Amino acid sequence: MDELLKMLKENALEKAENLAKMLDMPVDEVRAKIREYEETGVIRGYHAIVDEDKLDLDRVTAVIEVKVTPERDGGFDRIAKRISKFESVKDMYLMSGTYDLLLFVAGPNLKEVASFVSEKLATIEGVTSTSTHFMLKTYKHHGLLMEAQDEYERLKVTP
């Protein structure tokens, strides 16, 4: 991956001036390159990584394993696209192994998610089974540890 992209993935708020210094590139070039990434869809968007456990939110997240009968034309794609359009489906992947699709579904409470599964998801033709797991606690999200750990204090001056 391009160094600029790596740095933006780490901190999308980094100032173009600083990026330019670190990459030894003119600032204008950095700005142009970011714009190009945005326009070509390499960069799809920017968002904050929020520790939702810290907020008193009425919200649950379920991880749902879905088995699907693939179709002669297009395999899993048609059904997968259909499922992915539901707003409550936040992330979705086609998987190898004992099930086919993995969904991350968010909802205001357990009941809502359960009804999404039983009324929407399970009733889609081609979906043969679902297995729903509710998330209890987030330890790590987007590569970041969610629980603050005490920093081990280092010496201020060393040779």
Add this chain to the structure above:
Amino acid sequence: MSGSKSPRNLIARHLLDVPRSGIRDFFDIVSTMKDVISLSIGEPDFDAPWHIREASVFALEKGATSYTSNLGLLKLRQAISRYVNSNFGVRYDAEKEILVTVGVSEALDLAVRALINPGDEVLYHEPCYVSYAPVVAFAHGKPVPVATSMENEFKLTRELLEEKVTKKTRILMLNYPNNPTGAAMTSADLQEVAEFAVDHDLIVITDEIYAELTYGQKHASIISFPGMRERTIFLHGFSKAWAMTGFRAGYSCAPPELTEAMMKIHQYTMLCAPILSQEAAIEALEKADHDVVEMKSAYEKRRKFVHASFMDMGIDCPLPGGAFYVFPHVGELGLSSREFALKLLDEKKVAVVPGSAFGACGEGHVRCSYATGLEELKVAMSRIGDFVARLR
């Protein structure tokens, strides 16, 4: 009891002649202050990669609480042998030519003590790591500094060495990439140093602790030059590139008779390096290439950032070829290195190390480590910028 002995009389004379480290001096001042951003740290800001720490924890759980062979765990020495061969191009025998030590610091001490007869002269370049001259003095040798300068990018040249070599010179000590200047020597630079060592029949002790942190060029080691393997003690360790300073894990590679001589001292004074650190070191060599690359890539960006920031301030700052230090020249601002560092600390709460702590020719410079998080570096650079603007 005589009751009248002053401490001066109690302590060995050759020790009294060795001055207190300028770094320790500075540490005492910094440690009394709060909210300081420190660029005075000679170690990575990263923690050792988790899988390396976990390997040590796993070993502890298994009951790895014993001594190891004096030379170190054979498995580790074999891993070192493979690593040095593939990265430095020289093969050392894991059974007879590799000694695992408590950091490179111990290895350096062993090497010097194993080689020096009282009065032997040891050439070393300045600015350099603070321990070089003292360990030679402790071994009753005579440290002979060779001053390098910004004009020659703090590299050693044959010309500089020829001025200082005498009939009593036995050893040449090298440390490139260099702490504190960040200078790195290319293959062409080292060629003439190697020839100098052969022509004067010197033993070379090369401390290559920063080898992996070489930027924009491949690290060159003196051990790969003709005639050098048999006269060189190669020192390396895990502190810097693997961010494992606290493990105190280093090693030496040298011909069997030199290794045996160092081993003699090591076995009676240290016995062996701690087993948990050795277990961690095995993991580091076998599974951490990716971590080293990632950390290096972070240093590389900060290096450019810090260098560009100093250039923006109009401060002369060579772009370092290695390690994680820049050594800008602040001499024309009308303050000594020490005054600059103290005033900066006092007014802006940024700690840098006076260049004079690394040898007289470091005067006029300060050492800034960029092994510090990027956010802190940004604040530090902007504060130094304000400070410099006010001095002008």
